[in-house]
Amino acid sequence: EAQVTQNPRYLITVTGKKLTVTCSQNMNHEYMSWYRQDPGLGLRQIYYSMNVEVTDKGDVPEGYKVSRKEKRNFPLILESPSPNQTSLYFCASREDRVGIYGYTFGSGTRLTVV
Amino acid sequence: GESVGLHLPTLSVQEGDNSIINCAYSNSASDYFIWYKQESGKGPQFIIDIRSNMDKRQGQRVTVLLNKTVKHLSLQIAATQPGDSAVYFCAERSGGKLIFGQGTELSVKP
Numbered sequence: 001e002a003q004v005t006q007n008p009r010y011l012i013t014v015t016g017k018k019l020t021v022t023c024s025q026n027m028n029h030e031y032m033s034w035y036r037q038d039p040g041l042g043l044r045q046i047y048y049s050m051n052v053e054v055t056d057k058g059d060v061p062e063g064y065k066v067s068r069k070e071k072r073n074f075p076l077i078l079e080s081p082s083p084n085q086t087s088l089y090f091c092a093s094r095e096d097r098v099g100i101y102g103y104t105f106g107s108g109t110r111l112t113v114v
Numbered sequence: 115g116e117s118v119g120l121h122l123p124t125l126s127v128q129e130g131d132n133s134i135i136n137c138a139y140s141n142s143a144s145d146y147f148i149w150y151k152q153e154s155g156k157g158p159q160f161i162i163d164i165r166s167n168m169d170k171r172q173g174q175r176v177t178v179l180l181n182k183t184v185k186h187l188s189l190q191i192a193a194t195q196p197g198d199s200a201v202y203f204c205a206e207r208s209g210g211k212l213i214f215g216q217g218t219e220l221s222v223k224p
Contacts, residue, residue, distance in 0.1 A: 004157075035214075042203070043158070043214040058211075090157050102148060103212070105157030 002027045006091050006106035013081055013113055021076045021109050023091030031094045032074040033058070033103070034066065036087040043090070049074055081113040122201060124219045133191040135218045137204035142185060144206035144213075149178060149189045152217070153200045161189070161202075196222045 004025045013019055025032065033048035035058075045058030049068040063085055065077040074093075078085060088110050092103040127133045139147065145166040150158035164171045164178045164187075171178050177190040187204050201217045 040216065042216040045211065092157075102160040102163060103158075105159070107155070107157050 002104070004091055004093055004104050004106040006089075006109050008109060009107065010110045011112070013111070015082055015113055016080050019078050019081060019111075021078075021089060021091075021111070023074045023076065023106060024072050025074075025091075025093040025104070026072065027093060027095075027104065028071065029093035029095055029104075030071070032068070033092045034064070034074070034076050035090045035092065036060065037090060037108075038087050046076070046089075081111075083113045085111065086113050087111060122217050122219045124221060126221045126223060127194050129194060129196060129222055129224050131194055133189075133194045133198070133220060133222075135189045135191075135202045135220065137187040137189075137215050137218075139185050139187055139204065139206040139215070140213065141206060141208040142182070144208045146207035147178070147180060147187050148205045148207075148212070149176075149187075150203045150205065150214075151198075151200045152203065158203060191220075194220075194222050196224055198222055 007022045030051045034046040035043045037043050044060045046060055046064050047058050047066040049055045052068055052071050055066050055068055068074055088108050090108050091106040094103045148163045149161040151161050152158045162173045162176050162178050164180050169180050175192045179188045199222045201219050203217045204215045205212045
């Protein structure tokens with residue numbers, strides 16, 4: 001089944017403790033992206049990657065890092081999480097072809113930083 | 115499940131009725147628009163898209179209308195079913211990026 005898989009689904013952590021949220025897609029998509037979703041603010045892009053070893057900042061990159069060493073994986077790293085990073089996170093991917101813009105989203109990771 | 119839209123506009127319809135969900139977009143230069151459906155505890159799911167050179171596109175039970183004059187997008191769902199209950203987002207492509215609206219929560223009463 002074609003899908004984007006995120007882990008973990010739920011995570012509670014303490015301020016300052018480094019964490020990584022994994023994202024993997026099995027569709028051979030070039031483009032991958034991370035979003036956070038907050039009440040009243042909708043989906044906001046954190047980072048995106050056009051292909052392996054190519055990453056760029058989205059609208060809210062502060063406090064986050066990403067890497068794209070392989071085509072299928074795009075982990076989101078919080079080096080020193082803070083409570084304002086408590087949110088619902090989504091990874092998404094799509095083909096990098098002209099005319100293809102629809103994303104496939106993962107099921108989400110609910111992060112709570114205390 | 116989780117609620118991702120604590121302060122969203124809501125639309126409540128009776129099962130079998132038609133639903134119309136509206137969206138105002140921000141950039142008159144946006145050239146592509148998508149509607150997504152997000153059920154509780156799940157990621158957004160693609161429903162239908164439309165390019166800016168069109169004003170109407172139909173899918174299975176869904177129709178998207180685009181009015182560029184007033185920068186307005188609507189999603190019509192025919193014969194709404196309980197399984198249509200979800201949060202619906204519009205998204206516009208602007209400057210190579212997708213910008214998402216905040217969403218509307220659709221509740222279908224049996």
